[in-house]
Amino acid sequence: MMQDFSSERPASILFPPAAIPAEPVGIGLRAPYYQEALKTDLNLGWLEVHPENYFGGGIHRHFLSKIRERFQISFHGVGLSLGSAQPVDENHLRQLKDLISIYDPFHVSDHASWSTSGNAHLGDLLPLPYTHETLSALCCNIDRTQNYLGRRMLLENPSSYIAFDQNDVSEAEFMNAAAQKTGCLLLLDINNIFVQAFNHDFDGFEYIDTINPLYVGEMHLAGHTERAAGSEIILVDTHNKPVCGEVWDLYQHAVRRFGAVPTLIEWDQDFPPLHILVAEADKARTVIVRAEQERLFHAAE
Amino acid sequence: MRLNEMQRFFRDIMLDHPDALKAPPENFAGLFESSEIPLEERLKVYRGNIVGGLTEKMLSVFPVLDKLVGTEFLRGMACSFVLAHPPARGCLNLYGAGFDTFIRNFPPARSLSYLPDVAAFEIALNMAYHASDEEVFTLQDLALIPSWALGDALWDLRSSAALVRSTFPLRAIRDYCLNEVKNKPETLNLNQGGVRLMVYRPALEVLIVDLAEAEYELLNHLAQRLSLGEAVQKVLQEHGDFDLSAFLKRHMMLGTFKKETYRDEICS
Numbered sequence: 001m002m003q004d005f006s007s008e009r010p011a012s013i014l015f016p017p018a019a020i021p022a023e024p025v026g027i028g029l030r031a032p033y034y035q036e037a038l039k040t041d042l043n044l045g046w047l048e049v050h051p052e053n054y055f056g057g058g059i060h061r062h063f064l065s066k067i068r069e070r071f072q073i074s075f076h077g078v079g080l081s082l083g084s085a086q087p088v089d090e091n092h093l094r095q096l097k098d099l100i101s102i103y104d105p106f107h108v109s110d111h112a113s114w115s116t117s118g119n120a121h122l123g124d125l126l127p128l129p130y131t132h133e134t135l136s137a138l139c140c141n142i143d144r145t146q147n148y149l150g151r152r153m154l155l156e157n158p159s160s161y162i163a164f165d166q167n168d169v170s171e172a173e174f175m176n177a178a179a180q181k182t183g184c185l186l187l188l189d190i191n192n193i194f195v196q197a198f199n200h201d202f203d204g205f206e207y208i209d210t211i212n213p214l215y216v217g218e219m220h221l222a223g224h225t226e227r228a229a230g231s232e233i234i235l236v237d238t239h240n241k242p243v244c245g246e247v248w249d250l251y252q253h254a255v256r257r258f259g260a261v262p263t264l265i266e267w268d269q270d271f272p273p274l275h276i277l278v279a280e281a282d283k284a285r286t287v288i289v290r291a292e293q294e295r296l297f298h299a300a301e
Numbered sequence: 302m303r304l305n306e307m308q309r310f311f312r313d314i315m316l317d318h319p320d321a322l323k324a325p326p327e328n329f330a331g332l333f334e335s336s337e338i339p340l341e342e343r344l345k346v347y348r349g350n351i352v353g354g355l356t357e358k359m360l361s362v363f364p365v366l367d368k369l370v371g372t373e374f375l376r377g378m379a380c381s382f383v384l385a386h387p388p389a390r391g392c393l394n395l396y397g398a399g400f401d402t403f404i405r406n407f408p409p410a411r412s413l414s415y416l417p418d419v420a421a422f423e424i425a426l427n428m429a430y431h432a433s434d435e436e437v438f439t440l441q442d443l444a445l446i447p448s449w450a451l452g453d454a455l456w457d458l459r460s461s462a463a464l465v466r467s468t469f470p471l472r473a474i475r476d477y478c479l480n481e482v483k484n485k486p487e488t489l490n491l492n493q494g495g496v497r498l499m500v501y502r503p504a505l506e507v508l509i510v511d512l513a514e515a516e517y518e519l520l521n522h523l524a525q526r527l528s529l530g531e532a533v534q535k536v537l538q539e540h541g542d543f544d545l546s547a548f549l550k551r552h553m554m555l556g557t558f559k560k561e562t563y564r565d566e567i568c569s
Contacts, residue, residue, distance in 0.1 A: 055392040057433025057460070059505055079391020085305035092391050117305075117312040120387040123358070124350040126311065129332070133304050161346040163334040200334075229342035236346055 014069060018106040020262065021045030021072045024288055025281040027265045029073075034063040036274045038070075044281055046072040046106070048264050052079045054103075055095040064103060074107035074218070074262070075100065076187075081121065082141040082155070083114035083128045093148045100149065107218055107262070109154035109187045110145075112138060112175065129164035130174040135181070142182040154217050155179065156187040159195040159224075159237035171196065172210035185217030188258070190251045191243065191266075195224050195235040208254050216258040221251060221284060222266040239268035243280055248287065255291040263288070302332060314344065315351050316384050322348060355383040355396070362397040362427045365419055368478035370410070378407055394431040398424055415491060418467040419474060425463035425500040429507045432461035437503075437556035443549060452530030456523045457559045462501040464512075464521055471496050472509060503556045510555065515540035516548060520557070 023045030029037060037047070047067060054061050067073065077096065080088050100108060113125035128134050146153055157175050169177065179186050188211065197204035223241025227234045243251075243265070251263075265280040302310075310329040314321050322344045330340055359379035360367060367375050382403050388396050401420035404410050437459055446454070458464075465471065470493045476482050477489045497517035499510040512520065515536050522532035536543050552558065 052392045053394065056394060056431055058394065058431035059502070060431075061434075062505060077391075081391060085303070085308055089390060095392065114308055115391065117308040119389050120312055120316065121389060121391050122312060122315060122351045123355050123388060123393060124347060126308075126347065129304070129307070131304075137304055162340070162343045163336070164332055165334050166332065227346065229338045232338045232342075234338060234343065234346060 014065065015104055016072075018104045019072060020106055023285075024260045024262050025265070025284045026071075026074070026262060027277045027281055028076075028267060029064075029067060030268065030271065031060065031063075032271045033274050033277075034067075038063070038066050040274065042278060044071070044278065046074060046262060048074045048076050048266075050078055051075040051096055051099050051108075052077065054099055068103050073103060073105050074109065074264070075103075075105040076156075076264075077108070077110035078125065079115065079121070080110040080141070080145060081114050081116040082110055082145070083112060083126075083134065083138050084116045084141070085114075085137050086116065086118075088141045088144050089116070090148075093145060097149055100151075107154055107187075108149065108151065109156055109218065111156045111158055112178065113158045125158055127158065127160035127162055127164070130167040130169050130171055131164075132168055135174060135177055138178055139181045142178065142184050146182065146184065152184060154185045154187040156189050156220070157192050157196075159189075159192040159199075159235075161199060161234050161236065163200045170202075170207075170210070172207045176210070176212050176215065179212070179215040186211065186215045187218040187220060188216055188254060189220040189222070190254055191220065191222040191224055191247050192237060194244075194247045194250055195237050198233075198235045204250050205253055208250065208257060211258075213258050216261055218261055219251070219254060219258070219263045220266050221247060221263065221280070222268075239266050240270040242276070243283070248283070251284070252287050252291065255287055256294070260288045260292065302328060307332060311347075315348055316387060319348065352380060352383055355388065355393075356380045358393055359383065359397050359400070363400070363420060363423050365423055365475050365478045366416065369416065369419065369474070370413070374409075378404065378410060381407065395428060397427065400424065415467075415469040415474070418465075418469050418471060422465050422467070422471045422475065422498075422500070425465050426507055426509075428463060429461040429500050429502040432459075432502060434461075435459060436560040438553065438558040438560045439556075440550065440553040442560060443553055452533075453528050455526055455528055458520065458524050458557060459501060459559050461503075461507075462499060462557060464517060464524060465498040465500060466496070466517060468495040470494060472498065472511070499555075499557070501555075501557065515543045516551075519543070519548060520552075 026044050026046035026048055029047040029049050049064060054064055079092055082088065111125050112128065114128060115122050115124060115126060142153065142155065155178055157171065175186055193204045193207050197207065221243045222239045223243055225236045225238040225241065227236050263284045265277050265284065267277055310326065314325055322341045333340055356376055356379045359382065360375060363375065382400055386399060401417040401424060404420050405417040410416050469491060473489060473493065497512040497514060499512055499520065501508060519532050519536045522535055533545055
């Protein structure tokens with residue numbers, strides 16, 4: 001009955017070392033896909049996981065170990081609450097560092113948002129005013145995280161459904177400033193830019209043009225949902241649908257500007273069959289290849 | 302308004318009665334741009350994400366409660382729990398611990414006296430699912446321990462192991478609710494007797510083990526950090542025919558105990 005079951009062996013023994021994947025497209029690995037992802041020959045360069053799901057141990061780690069033997073992985077956190085006015089939870093950092101030491105991800109990221117106030121972690125990515133005070137608090141927490149982990153992290157731009165009146169700078173300028181001050185890279189979520197542009201009435205292409213290309217290390221693509229608010233619409237970042245046409249247009253623009261950085265298809269609820277995600281990843285690859293061909297064509301002119 | 306103050310206001314409004322979204326304090330409402338969409342509608346999106354998301358997380362941990370009371374009742378009860386006890390950390394794997402105590406004091410559930418025990422059982426199953434894996438203490442390890450050292454040693458249950466005792470037939474209730482019963486009868490007899498169980502995860506599956514009364518008592522004493530000698534003495538006071546040898550053989554086979562702790566205690 002008793003079995004030898006140890007999935008927490010040092011990364012150096014089991015896994016290939018972390019490296020930015022040569023094949024730039026990946027998908028989010030969630031529990032419904034564990035079995036199929038292990039059995040299928042996936043044309044993907046990498047897989048992304050939420051590290052919090054693997055804190056402490058548990059059955060999920062068994063699958064993550066098997067996956068890591070075959071794929072590069074990234075850790076995309078949802079629990080650091082970098083934008084809180086209070087310091088990042090050291091217990092959270094310790095568990096994240098432990099997990100990194102085992103699985104050796106090529107990227108570690110979290111969001112420009114907050115979730116924790118006092119002793120309550122609200123389990124959502126909540127909005128920040130883009131002020132000097134916020135930038136200072138966010139950068140302190142990014143510094144704490146990077147120092148604790150001993151590595152550079154990536155910071156993702158948020159989706160939000162409410163806009164502050166007291167912003168000192170635009171969101172794109174705020175993201176640039178956070179990267180400039182802390183040395184972190186940016187994870188540009190293109191769907192979030194589209195959602196923000198719609199909800200807060202600005203131009204998503206201008207946002208992309210404002211972001212410093214030197215800071216961009218990864219991009220995300222996902223679906224969103226329209227929610228009726230009286231006679232108006234709010235776009236909600238639900239990660240439960242295919243990437244929409246307008247987001248693909250923005251992505252094409254972003255690839256031309258930022259190059260073939262690793263790109264992720266995110267899907268976090270109402271999970272479709274795995275091949276749907278892989279087909280979305282194939283579309284992203286097509287955009288990247290086309291942009292690369294354009295670049296070569298122009299270079300040859 | 303300072304950042305920490307804004308975040309405190311936001312948190313308190315999200316965890317308040319839904320009506321709080323209709324008329325947030327003026328100094329908080331004044332922080333946001335006015336638009337065609339009322340502030341209440343925008344705040345509702347967050348409220349749905351926070352309270353709705355955490356409530357759904359709770360529902361995933363308590364499938365038996367869901368069958369027993371129905372999704373609507375469970376969702377209401379879980380929502381009340383979320384508002385009273387939001388998570389303290391960013392890792393939500395074990396969120397829902399304490400729901401058994403909450404249910405015990407939740408007036409609408411007071412007539413369903415078995416619910417808190419069912420909740421405690423499901424919490425134990427969830428903890429076993431997420432617990433860390435470790436090397437276990439085996440019969441071979443036991444053979445290497447000098448007999449004079451056995452009695453003084455402290456024996457730690459493996460991280461996934463939890464002991465559950467109830468006057469209700471929890472295992473039968475779970476099997477009945479999750480359709481793991483052949484020729485399922487229309488009703489389940491709740492008076493068929495209680496259970497003493499160990500929930501643990503030796504590999505990829507969470508297992509439920511029925512325990513005899515003396516066996517449960519001994520494991521419970523060990524879990525409370527009594528030495529094996531002290532624990533056995535206590536058990537023998539009530540169960541003179543207790544067979545320690547059979548107990549050790551069974552639990553070495555099951556893999557109930559951690560290896561490392563035992564070794565540490567002997568070395569110290």
